[in-house]
Amino acid sequence: MNQIDPDQVQVILATDCGSTTTKAILIQKLEGVYRQTHRGEAPTTVEEPFADVTMGVINSVTEVEELSGRKLVDESGRIIQPASGDEGCDIYISTSSAGGGLQMMVAGVVAEMTAASAKRAALGAGAIVMDVISANDKRKPHEQINRIRELRPDMILVSGGTDGGNTTQVVQIAELIAPAKPQPRFGKEFTMPLIYAGNKDAAPLIEKVFDESIDLSIVPNLRPKMEMENLGPARDMIHDMFLEHVMAHAPGYDKLMGWTDAPIMPTPAAVGNILQRIAKDKKINVVGVDIGGATTDVFSVFDKTFNRTVSANLGMSYSISNVCAESGMENILRWVHFDMDERELRNRVKNKMIRPTTIPQSKEALIFEQAVAREALRLAYIQHKEFATTLKGVQQQRTVGDTFSQEAGGQTIVDNMKLNLLVASGGVLSHAPRMHQTALLLVDAFEPEGVTHLAKDSIFMMPHLGVLAEVHTKAAVEVFEKDCLIYLGTCVAAKGLGKPDKLCFTFTLRGDTLNESGEMNFGDIRLLPLGPEETATITCEPSRNFDLGAGPGKKIEQEVRGGTVGLILDARGRPLRLPVDRPACQKAIAKWVDAIGLYPEPEEALV
Amino acid sequence: MYEFLKNLDRRWVFLLMLLSVAVPILLNARFPEKPTGLARAVFNEIEKLNEGDPVLLAFDFDPASEGELGPMATAFVRHCAEKKLKMYFMSLWPVGPRMVEDALDRVVRPDFPDLKYGEDWVQLGYKSGYEAVIKVIVTDLKQLYTTDRFGASIDSIPLMADIQSVQDFSLVINISAGYAGTKEWVQYASTPYPDIILVAGCTGVQAPLLYPYIPEQLPGLLGAIKGAAEYEMLVLDKYGARDENGELDEPGKYFEGIRRMGPQLIAHVLMILLIITGNIIFFIERNREGSS
Amino acid sequence: MKRTVPLIITFLGGVVLIIAYFIPYTQAWGEKAAVFFDVLAAIAFVLGGGNLLKNHLKKVSDRVAGWGYSVICLVAFLVTLTVGLGKIGVNPNTQFSNYAWSGVYDQVGSPFWWLYEYGFKPLTATMFAILAFYVASAAFRAFRAKNFEAILLLGTAFIILLGRTYAGVVLTGFIPDDSAFSGLKLENFTVYIMQVFNTAGNRAIMIGIALGVASTSLKVLLGVDRSYLGSGGD
Amino acid sequence: MKHSRVSPLRLLFLLALVSSLASATHGQEADDGVVSSPPRPPSNLRAVDYPMDKGEKIDLTWDLSLDDPENVSTYLVYRSRTDKEIEKKIADDRKKFIDAVKTAATEGLFGEGWKDRMADLTQEQLTHVREVRSRAAERAETTFSSDPTSEDNVYKFLGTAMPGENEFVIDKLDGKKSYTFMVKAVGTDLSQSAGVVTEVGLTPVLQWFDGEWNTSGGRFWLSIIILVFCGAVVFWILRARSGKPIRVRKIAGLEAVDEAVGRATEMGRPILFVPGIQDMNDIQTIAAMTILSHISKTAAEYDAKIEVPTARSLVMTTARETVQASYLTAGKPDAYNQDLIYYVTDEQFGFVAYLSGMMVREKPAACFYMGAFYAESLILAETGNHVGAIQIAGTAMPAQLPFFVAACDYTLIGEEFFAASAYLSGSPEELGSLKGQDVGKIIVVFLMFIGITLFTLAALTSANPGLSSIFRNMGDFLKNVILT
Known part of the structure; x- marks a missing residue:
């Protein structure tokens, strides 16, 4: 890897090797600003018959080459570095989630404590956590050993005990893993990487437990104290191991690794990385979601704490049946404003499952798919909230003010009122025919409170930018702002519940193009036009039971940002409650659909 | 300064507390007392009695709470002795009889040498069984107390001739530091037998729990040192010897409660200062957090 | 069987006590039951003593950390037991002067009295006095005006702290005794708070507790809650 | 007449x-x-x-x-x-x-x-x-x-x-x-x-039977009230056995039990459980034992060490039985060590002195104070706070609640303490008893309301002595006859 002088960098090439497609983007410095200029796509070539990931990479880069007219690949099939004139690029980086990404098994002593920390470390590092083994997971030792044998993770992370704390059970867990002799997913001849990040006093004992069949590396404790979580060293070690073992054993990656200017990152880790950067840079709280066919990833940064969850069974194609089962058909149907035949719906669901690439062909199908998406996102967000918590097992310092409200430890840190930016990506969100639909999907599923900006990832560029941020933060942030995010608009929502058609809040808007004031009654939702790049100042005065961020009944004044959709004023209340009665629910949804202009008649639909 | 206070080692607080208690004691600071209604009520209940009326003094406390309850024990015994009431001492706490002896040593033996054991006062001693004892002796005292504390048969004690049960006492005075104590006396004596008149002295933490029983089941209550000091003042006002200037001229033991109010005053002021300091730190902290 | 018998005993004992309360004829039964318990508790003293000995002897023989304390504990226990049970240094009761052990075990001047007066009494008083220090440090830490309730509690605390000392009398001494505002004098206000607000609050808690006690008792009597017998809820 | x-x-x-x-x-x-x-x-x-x-x-x-x-x-x-x-x-x-x-x-x-x-x-x-x-x-x-x-x-x-x-x-x-x-x-x-x-x-x-219903001091009305209350509890217990599950309000202190035990496990330190300083005849001690059985079961599952010093020997014996059975239920009878449940002393401050010393030496990671406590509450809780333990207290001693609230992480206040067993076990019968308890509460509130109304009416109608005295007499009857 070359030394890079950030100021000299003119051209950046980034690729993301997904499980099915490899995407390449080109970033160039235009008029002193970094902009994403071209993109290309090609099928991923990790699996047979090609069994070399670089082929896909070169294919996608070639597409960019063709589009941009800039020569990026030389005759020997290598990316040209550094740039000179019309040729090559200054930085080349890549992420990878090919072959199902990084799959890990984690273990800890107590499921809610060190095991949870281990899970957080693994997820944060971009892994999929296949199973969590803990001393209190109610499984018998033999069941645990069987499970470890069945799983074929890429690596294992073992934690447990605070420094100077528990040793016996940490060793016990190691003693479960050692005889199970877990086999790595790739390459039977390779040793299984195992990272130990537990009680440092137990480390010598752990070393004794494992033989050569395990490649043991010891890093500082994830939970040196109950009050403190130190995920950094473990995450870094996971990345190192990812490169050293997993990547090295995947076809073609050794070659790819030689090309890149920054270590290859697992795709989700890169997404997390860029979101953290943005949150830190702009001092905001961010939630990002990536809804895929099989899984839904939710990322959040609240008060500088990053969390990621993977809802393995919530997706729009492979897992769609599961979404229906978990939320229940009636819960999905409440988002639909007309009658649908449930039998037909079930067929539709099954169809989507076996033909994952099907795209809705009719308005009904689209509405139904988006209803499913709402539930999938809602459930994924609930799971995320449950996981993104403060640390458990921490001593609370009480004061007399807590007499009547003793909150338990391990409360969620996700607070929709504090949320500033909600970023959507993934098929059903990115490719919705109208951005209005994406916006309302987000609002309905995540129920943001107060003033929240809504955006979507235009071409799923976040992974590229995440790695780029490692080597060239400025370029990453600039591109993220300008090209990656498409601002949909802003949602202003009041927290609280009231009686229908009673005043929820009054608003006054002052801006260049938008000057309006009015009243919002409970149950209403309204869309005001505010174009991209436009801003306005909104002053809202909620009535007594409602909160817009300053406290119940307190006035707020804030700048809002326009977008392709505009400004959404949401007085439907939080938590969002739909009428239980079916006709009433349909009526309400119809009203909202109408207010936002979600599904306009065909002639005007193709905007 | 802020950093020091924010992470203040609690031993500094302890040191301040020590000083605020020790200094007034060493300087022998004494503040006047203004008796409140409850102390007056206790005083009046005893004042109402006639010479020779039998009074049961149940001392349910131990050396641990002596600091809080000792002064009122002294004052009660003195008041009864001055009124020439017949005193019957008993206890539901194993070390209670020792507390009785202490009070007798302070008051009766040096200052009322005329009072005779068995004729003017009697030590019934400790009985195990907590409230069960009360339940039995409210109807039949001699069922449980067959001897006095020193093993003498109860029937050989002249004072016991007229006493069948707790109901025969003109007044029950209870000093208690917890279970079994005033609450049990209220529940098992003065509530089912409204003829039993009960006044009590108790520790500061217990007092709030006994207020609900005032005034019906419990006409008067002395709460902690404050109550003791007020009551002492009343007793001294009425019975205290005075010097030529009209000032009270009494040995220090009768001022014990009033004397202990000195450290209490300073300690309370210290607590208020500590709380205020704590809050200042809290608000500075919150502001810093908010601005960051 | 191991659980059935205690359950039956519990049930019968409870029923007898309840019946004894309402049916005057059986009143003595309740007292009998109470006596049974006393007898059991008294026997348990021996059990406790034995356990204490065993525990500390084991600590001493294992030389566990802090075994020195166990030695002190054992010595203190045995000395007190011997001196108290043996009534060492106690003069016989004047009425039964022929019986050497007829005296009172804690007679003034006897070794037991000495242990009590100069050992036990100051030690327990010390433990109790530690409270003052802990109250101060707890107040310093916990009394934060975090929300409205806390501010209310804080204000009340100040009033009571001042009102319970002469400071209250001095601070509001300017209010004449017979004026309409005399209730605002701190010492009077303190009593008012204690008698009205505090009593009301305490009553609420007490009612809750009383109902809790009754329903727990009932659960135990009926054997619905057997976990104290170690069923572990399953 | x-x-x-x-x-x-x-x-x-x-x-x-x-x-x-x-x-x-x-x-x-x-x-x-x-x-x-x-x-x-x-x-x-x-x-x-x-x-x-x-x-x-x-x-x-x-x-x-x-x-x-x-x-x-x-x-x-x-x-x-x-x-x-x-x-x-x-x-x-x-x-x-x-x-x-x-x-x-x-x-x-x-x-x-x-x-x-x-x-x-x-x-x-x-x-x-x-x-x-x-x-x-x-x-x-x-x-x-x-x-x-x-x-x-x-x-x-x-x-x-x-x-x-x-x-x-x-x-x-x-x-x-x-x-x-x-x-x-x-x-x-x-x-x-x-x-x-x-x-x-x-x-x-x-x-x-003492059946005087119209004079004070009788136990007729009390027996009626008790019958109604017990009947309500039994009714709900029976109903809960067959009926649908009963929901209980979340009690943070009980939610935190697992957390506290987990902390002790991770830190490799003992759990301290103090069942108050009263004997087994105190209902609070019994309630403490029921809670102990749940906590010790969790401790057994987590393989954490639970230490129970007692101030009464009978409590020690009971606690041993309870904990042993819990270990058995958790499937780890071998892990049970009866020496960790021991008698200290009946003497209140001796007990406290022992506990304070032990806490400073062994630094338990979790402390439970369940049962009847007196002046020792603050000494225990402050020491525990100082050694950095998660502390959960539960007592029905109103005087000690403020101390626990100030120094402990969680406090079960009064009836919550008695509800704990039901909450932790989640068994429908026990939860049913809570519902029955609510019936009792309704009765209390109802009687209070009637009493207040009667006396208020009596005061309001003071212009009409006849009417006023009717209200007053009714109120007095309620106060002096029914409720004594």
Whole structure:
């Protein structure tokens, strides 16, 4: 890897090797600003018959080459570095989630404590956590050993005990893993990487437990104290191991690794990385979601704490049946404003499952798919909230003010009122025919409170930018702002519940193009036009039971940002409650659909 | 300064507390007392009695709470002795009889040498069984107390001739530091037998729990040192010897409660200062957090 | 069987006590039951003593950390037991002067009295006095005006702290005794708070507790809650 | 009409009447010189045992004096004294007599108010006073005489009945003694008739149930309330067995049990469980044991060490049984170590001293204080706070709650503490009992509301004495009869 002088960098090439497609983007410095200029796509070539990931990479880069007219690949099939004139690029980086990404098994002593920390470390590092083994997971030792044998993770992370704390059970867990002799997913001849990040006093004992069949590396404790979580060293070690073992054993990656200017990152880790950067840079709280066919990833940064969850069974194609089962058909149907035949719906669901690439062909199908998406996102967000918590097992310092409200430890840190930016990506969100639909999907599923900006990832560029941020933060942030995010608009929502058609809040808007004031009654939702790049100042005065961020009944004044959709004023209340009665629910949804202009008649639909 | 206070080692607080208690004691600071209604009520209940009326003094406390309850024990015994009431001492706490002896040593033996054991006062001693004892002796005292504390048969004690049960006492005075104590006396004596008149002295933490029983089941209550000091003042006002200037001229033991109010005053002021300091730190902290 | 018998005993004992309360004829039964318990508790003293000995002897023989304390504990226990049970240094009761052990075990001047007066009494008083220090440090830490309730509690605390000392009398001494505002004098206000607000609050808690006690008792009597017998809820 | 209860005003009047009677001698004519004869005595005095009482009451009835109502102002009711009572009465009289003589003798010497001048007396004078008094006492002792069979000594005045009334309930009798009764009529001029006496002695009989519903002190109403309350609890328990699951409010302190045990596990430190300082006869200790069984089960599952020092040996034995069974349920009977459950001392502060020392040495990661606590609460909680333990307290001692709240992480306040077992076990029957408890709460609130309403109405309608007194009487009945 070359030394890079950030100021000299003119051209950046980034690729993301997904499980099915490899995407390449080109970033160039235009008029002193970094902009994403071209993109290309090609099928991923990790699996047979090609069994070399670089082929896909070169294919996608070639597409960019063709589009941009800039020569990026030389005759020997290598990316040209550094740039000179019309040729090559200054930085080349890549992420990878090919072959199902990084799959890990984690273990800890107590499921809610060190095991949870281990899970957080693994997820944060971009892994999929296949199973969590803990001393209190109610499984018998033999069941645990069987499970470890069945799983074929890429690596294992073992934690447990605070420094100077528990040793016996940490060793016990190691003693479960050692005889199970877990086999790595790739390459039977390779040793299984195992990272130990537990009680440092137990480390010598752990070393004794494992033989050569395990490649043991010891890093500082994830939970040196109950009050403190130190995920950094473990995450870094996971990345190192990812490169050293997993990547090295995947076809073609050794070659790819030689090309890149920054270590290859697992795709989700890169997404997390860029979101953290943005949150830190702009001092905001961010939630990002990536809804895929099989899984839904939710990322959040609240008060500088990053969390990621993977809802393995919530997706729009492979897992769609599961979404229906978990939320229940009636819960999905409440988002639909007309009658649908449930039998037909079930067929539709099954169809989507076996033909994952099907795209809705009719308005009904689209509405139904988006209803499913709402539930999938809602459930994924609930799971995320449950996981993104403060640390458990921490001593609370009480004061007399807590007499009547003793909150338990391990409360969620996700607070929709504090949320500033909600970023959507993934098929059903990115490719919705109208951005209005994406916006309302987000609002309905995540129920943001107060003033929240809504955006979507235009071409799923976040992974590229995440790695780029490692080597060239400025370029990453600039591109993220300008090209990656498409601002949909802003949602202003009041927290609280009231009686229908009673005043929820009054608003006054002052801006260049938008000057309006009015009243919002409970149950209403309204869309005001505010174009991209436009801003306005909104002053809202909620009535007594409602909160817009300053406290119940307190006035707020804030700048809002326009977008392709505009400004959404949401007085439907939080938590969002739909009428239980079916006709009433349909009526309400119809009203909202109408207010936002979600599904306009065909002639005007193709905007 | 802020950093020091924010992470203040609690031993500094302890040191301040020590000083605020020790200094007034060493300087022998004494503040006047203004008796409140409850102390007056206790005083009046005893004042109402006639010479020779039998009074049961149940001392349910131990050396641990002596600091809080000792002064009122002294004052009660003195008041009864001055009124020439017949005193019957008993206890539901194993070390209670020792507390009785202490009070007798302070008051009766040096200052009322005329009072005779068995004729003017009697030590019934400790009985195990907590409230069960009360339940039995409210109807039949001699069922449980067959001897006095020193093993003498109860029937050989002249004072016991007229006493069948707790109901025969003109007044029950209870000093208690917890279970079994005033609450049990209220529940098992003065509530089912409204003829039993009960006044009590108790520790500061217990007092709030006994207020609900005032005034019906419990006409008067002395709460902690404050109550003791007020009551002492009343007793001294009425019975205290005075010097030529009209000032009270009494040995220090009768001022014990009033004397202990000195450290209490300073300690309370210290607590208020500590709380205020704590809050200042809290608000500075919150502001810093908010601005960051 | 191991659980059935205690359950039956519990049930019968409870029923007898309840019946004894309402049916005057059986009143003595309740007292009998109470006596049974006393007898059991008294026997348990021996059990406790034995356990204490065993525990500390084991600590001493294992030389566990802090075994020195166990030695002190054992010595203190045995000395007190011997001196108290043996009534060492106690003069016989004047009425039964022929019986050497007829005296009172804690007679003034006897070794037991000495242990009590100069050992036990100051030690327990010390433990109790530690409270003052802990109250101060707890107040310093916990009394934060975090929300409205806390501010209310804080204000009340100040009033009571001042009102319970002469400071209250001095601070509001300017209010004449017979004026309409005399209730605002701190010492009077303190009593008012204690008698009205505090009593009301305490009553609420007490009612809750009383109902809790009754329903727990009932659960135990009926054997619905057997976990104290170690069923572990399953 | 039965008149065991009289209004205060009337009582005052009657007392005045009686005291004036007491000073008048039997059969003498009144001072105003009006010649009139005492009324004829009532007749046919009958004493019957009072039904459904706890053996302390006798019902007295008589036929009215023939002069009633013209020449009867009141009836006086007496009962016979027992032998002991007669003795006591004579002894009292003697004492009063001697005291009076002593006082008179001193007054003769020093004049009235001599007591105030006691301080001025010289030692010599004091000796003199004592001599005079003891001589007077001796004299009085010899002169005093009293006839134990005189009516005054034998009969004790109990109360009065108004003209036209022929009934009286006598209370507070000794169920083991036999009594006779006497009633006299008093004329308008305060002269008294001869007494009519019951011939045969009667002993009040103890009935099997104390069913007096209209007088205070009975247990009739309490039994009704208890029946309703227990019935509600049992009803809900039974219902819960078959019905759908019952939801309970989240109690943070109990949610945190796993957290605390987990902390101890991770830190490799013990869990400390203190079951209060009361014996097994305290319901709080029993509640503590039920909670202990759940906590120790969790501890067994997590393989954490749980230490239970007790202040009573019976509690130790019970705790051992409880914990052992929990380990068994958790499938880890081998992990149970009975030496960790031990007796410390009955002495409150000795116990605290031990615990504080142990906490500072062993630094438990989780402390549970469940049961009855007194002054030790703050010492324990502050020490635990200092050593950095997660602390969960539960007690029904209102006085100690503030200390626990300030120093512990979680506090189960009062009824939450009793609900803990149900909450932790989640068994429908136990949760049902909580619902039954709510019924009790509703009853309490309802009664409070009625009481407040009645007294408020009484105050509001004070302009209309009749109405006001109806409300007041209803309120009084609720307060003094039903709720005592």
